[in-house]
Amino acid sequence: MSDRKVIAVVGATGAQGSGLVRAILNDPNGGFVARALTRDRTGTKAKELARLGAEVVEADVDNLENLRKAFAGAYGAYCVTFFWAHFSPEKEMAEAQSMAKAAKEAGLRHVIWSTLEDTRQWVPLSDNRMPTLQGKYKVPHFDGKGQSNHFFTDAGVPTTFLLTSFYWDNFIHFGMGPKKGPDGRWAITFPMGDKKLPGIAAEDIGKCAYAIFKKGEEFIGKTVAISGENLTGTEMAAAFAEVLGKEVRYTSVSPEAYRSFGFPGAEDLGNMFQFKRDFEEYFSGTRNPNFARSLNPSLEDFNTWLKRNKNALKLEDAAASA
Numbered sequence: 001m002s003d004r005k006v007i008a009v010v011g012a013t014g015a016q017g018s019g020l021v022r023a024i025l026n027d028p029n030g031g032f033v034a035r036a037l038t039r040d041r042t043g044t045k046a047k048e049l050a051r052l053g054a055e056v057v058e059a060d061v062d063n064l065e066n067l068r069k070a071f072a073g074a075y076g077a078y079c080v081t082f083f084w085a086h087f088s089p090e091k092e093m094a095e096a097q098s099m100a101k102a103a104k105e106a107g108l109r110h111v112i113w114s115t116l117e118d119t120r121q122w123v124p125l126s127d128n129r130m131p132t133l134q135g136k137y138k139v140p141h142f143d144g145k146g147q148s149n150h151f152f153t154d155a156g157v158p159t160t161f162l163l164t165s166f167y168w169d170n171f172i173h174f175g176m177g178p179k180k181g182p183d184g185r186w187a188i189t190f191p192m193g194d195k196k197l198p199g200i201a202a203e204d205i206g207k208c209a210y211a212i213f214k215k216g217e218e219f220i221g222k223t224v225a226i227s228g229e230n231l232t233g234t235e236m237a238a239a240f241a242e243v244l245g246k247e248v249r250y251t252s253v254s255p256e257a258y259r260s261f262g263f264p265g266a267e268d269l270g271n272m273f274q275f276k277r278d279f280e281e282y283f284s285g286t287r288n289p290n291f292a293r294s295l296n297p298s299l300e301d302f303n304t305w306l307k308r309n310k311n312a313l314k315l316e317d318a319a320a321s322a
C-alpha cells in the first residue's frame with residue numbers, strides 16, 4: 001500500500017474526476033491509489049467513492065490551504081476547474097493558479113491539467129465573426145483554461161496539458177438531446193454546419209488520464225488531445241435514429257441563432273461551436289480518437305455510448321413544453 005503512488009483527484013465526484021478515480025480503483029495492481037477531493041465527504045457520491053476504496057479528503061479549490069493539505073504526500077494530481085458552477089473565467093484562473101502553487105509546494109511529480117484552447121489565439125477580440133463576451137473573451141469557458149496553462153509551466157510543475165472534448169453525456173445532462181419540434185419531428189440542433197464535432201464519453205476522459213499517469217515521463221510537458229469519435233450533426237442524428245428506432249434529424253442553425261437561444265451560457269456555447277466549426281481542421285485534427293484509444297483501449301465510439309445510455313436520455317417534446 002505505502003509504496004503506491006497517490007493521485008489527488010480534483011472534482012472527484014464530477015464527470016472527469018470520478019472516471020479517473022474509478023479507473024485507478026479498477027486496477028488495484030496498477031501501482032496507484034486514488035485520493036478523491038470533495039467539498040463534502042458526507043455527500044452520496046463521495047460516500048460511494050469511499051465505499052469503492054478511495055481515500056476521500058475534503059477540499060475546496062478556492063482555498064489554497066485546503067489544496068496544500070490535499071496534495072501533501074501525493075505523487076500526482078488531476079486538476080480541473082468548474083466553469084459552469086459560476087461562469088467566471090477569472091475564478092477558474094485563480095483556482096488554476098492555486099492548484100499550480102499547491103502542486104509545486106507539494107513537490108508533485110506529475111500533474112494533469114484539464115485545459116482547453118484559448119480561442120483568442122485563433123479569433124482575436126478584434127475579429128467580429130463572433131461577439132466578445134464578458135469584455136475580454138471569445139469563448140469564456142475555454143479561454144480562461146487556456147490562459148491558465150502558464151501557471152503550471154511558470155511554477156515548474158511537471159504537467160501534462162489535457163485537451164478534452166464535448167461530452168456526449170451533455171445529451172443527457174445538459175439538455176442537448178433530441179427534441180420534438182413544432183413540426184412533430186425529432187431533431188438535434190447545433191450550429192456546426194457540416195463540420196465534425198469531436199465528442200467523448202465523459203467516463204473515458206478519466207480512463208485516458210489514468211493511462212497518462214501510468215506512462216508518466218513520456219507525457220510530462222506535453223499537450224495531448226482526446227476524443228472518442230469526431231462526427232457531423234448528420235452522423236450523430238443517424239446514430240440517434242438507429243439506436244432510438246425513430247427518425248431523428250440534424251437541424252443546423254447559425255451561431256447567431258444558437259447564441260440567442262437564451263439559456264444560461266448560450267452565447268458562450270454559440271461561440272464555442274462556431275470556433276469548432278470555423279477551425280475544424282485544427283480542432284478535429286488535434287483530437288484523434290486513435291490516439292485516445294491507444295491510451296484507453298476500451299474507448300467508446302458514439303454508437304456504443306448511445307446504446308449504453310439510451311434509457312437515460314430524457315427525450316423532450318419541445319412543442320408540448322412550449
Ligand SMILES: NC(=O)c1ccc[n+]([C@@H]2O[C@H](COP(=O)([O-])OP(=O)(O)OC[C@H]3O[C@@H](n4cnc5c(N)ncnc54)[C@H](OP(=O)(O)O)[C@@H]3O)[C@@H](O)[C@H]2O)c1
Pocket residue numbers: 010011012013014015016017037038039040043046059060061062080081082083084085141164165166167168170
Ligand atoms: N460538458 C462538457 O462537454 C465539457 C467538455 C470539456 C470540458 N468541460 C469542462 O469540464 C469542467 C467541469 O468538470 P466536470 O464536468 O468533471 O465537473 P462536474 O461533473 O460538473 O463536477 C464537478 C465536481 O467538482 C466539485 N466542485 C465544484 N466546485 C468545487 C470547488 N469550489 N472546490 C472543489 N470541488 C468543487 C463538485 O464536487 P463536490 O460537490 O463533491 O465538492 C462536483 O461534483 C468545466 O470547467 C467544463 O468547462 C466540459
